[in-house]
Amino acid sequence: MTKAHELRCAGRVVARYVWDPELPATVSPRPYLHPVTTLGGTTVTGFMPGDHVHHLGASIAVPIVNEVNFWGGSTYVTGRGSVRLDNHGRQAHRRWLHRTGDRVSHELHWTGRDGTLLAVESRDLAVAQLTGDAWMLRVSYTLTSAGGLTIDSPATRGRAGAGYGGFFWRAPADLDRVHAYGRDSNGDVHGSRDPWVVLSGAGATGDPWTLIFQAAGEAAVDPWFVRATDYAGVCSAIAWDRPLVIAPGRTFTRRLAVVIADGPPRDATIRAAQEAV
Template identity: 70%
Template sequence: MPTVQAHDLRCAGRVVARYVCDPQLPATVSPRPYLHPVTTLAGTTVTGFMPADHRHHLGASIAVPALNEANFWGGRTYLTGRGPTALDNHGRQQHDRWLHRSGDRLEQELTWTRRDGTPLARERRALTVRGLTDDAWLLQVDYTLRSATGDDLTIDSPAARGRTGAGYGGFFWRAPTGPDQIRAFGQRTDADVHGSRAPWVVLSGDAWTLIFLAGSPAADPWFVRADDYAGVCAAIAWDRPLLIAAGEVFARRLRVVIADGPPTRATIAAAEAWT
């Protein structure tokens, strides 16, 4: 049976996200399944795909800068003492099979492979869509990682290698590039949310709002950009490597509220009910 290339997710009778499960992309972007376009219920696109400033940003996806030295983020690899370096080490997240597929839920198994196709990790991923309010819906992302070889897995970030503040890696959402005035804040609007462990983070444009809700079993620090570009990541290797021991299963859950219009107290209250 041929591989299904993409699947639409629906809420309130309309398509709100396209999940591309087996993309045909250059090796330098670390090919991986992604969500794009993702839209509000009114149809405003809230993901950015391969923008000029970062060609390896693929809508909303699970991506890490280094897993056992293989790059699953795309672009250059940050090396201690050398900085960003172009290497031929880009991995691929390969779709293996569907476990469930419907209009509001997808569940699949994937293999993370090195550039040469050697398996490194096995993943189980689920995407679930729920209606929230008349102008907002919720996406839940669950994923688990375990070794495919019986060896330990080590996930690194540039921050873990000495680049302070660059602790990205995990579920990453790239917002669209455009003329919007972008805002990012948490419970305290006067505090820098980048690097915080706030229970939720708001990223908003002129006509849309995204509310990222802290995951489980523990709240990871937030990697947040709102100036040079707009994006949010629940960072799993913020300032030190993440070790997944052989035989261990690493699990995360994250929820995102996608809403029309600027952030309102009602939308934030509806989101808080899910924390």
């Protein structure tokens, strides 16, 4: 049975964190946030869409960890392209460290298809109201390598621009209404290291929404993987153009924040987000 925890802000449920999902192996089962909504009730996450059924709302998803797929779908193989392999891993809940209405923290095991332990993760998600029409989600995760980790992406294996992997947010959107930009990027924000990135769009009823993604601490060095044409999504990419190697017993930490707001992008909301982070 799928197990989930509701996160609340300003007196309402704004996110459902599914910490023990029932999912097919080919999507690389992992905890995810869906639905996530604005304070006004507009859903801003997409779940298992037809174009990429392995996109699970907002989740920590990595294409290749020691040849294990924690992203779902195909695996990019140098010289062969995207190949369907029986190599999907699982992120499994082990124990709670904190669990309240506005924050959850827990330990997870990242295991291969055969159950081999690759990493132990500590994950923390916290919500708080930012303004009258916006709230903030803070995300922190730390991976501790069990026996040494090599984290890859399709880009590190030759597919230019496909350096995704890390905290990934899939948005549901009418692509005619989607717009993405960063603080410093005049053109395509994809691949930039801007301190914040805005993704905006509209819900099923036409209500506009805004997401503001911000890097904190070590995550500031990671480029942004951004999609706003073929689909709408943002990822803080941890292996953009070179493999990330974590020695046995060593840790890797990333911290980010996402502002979820009703309405179109507003300078006041962006300023409030920067001050909060």
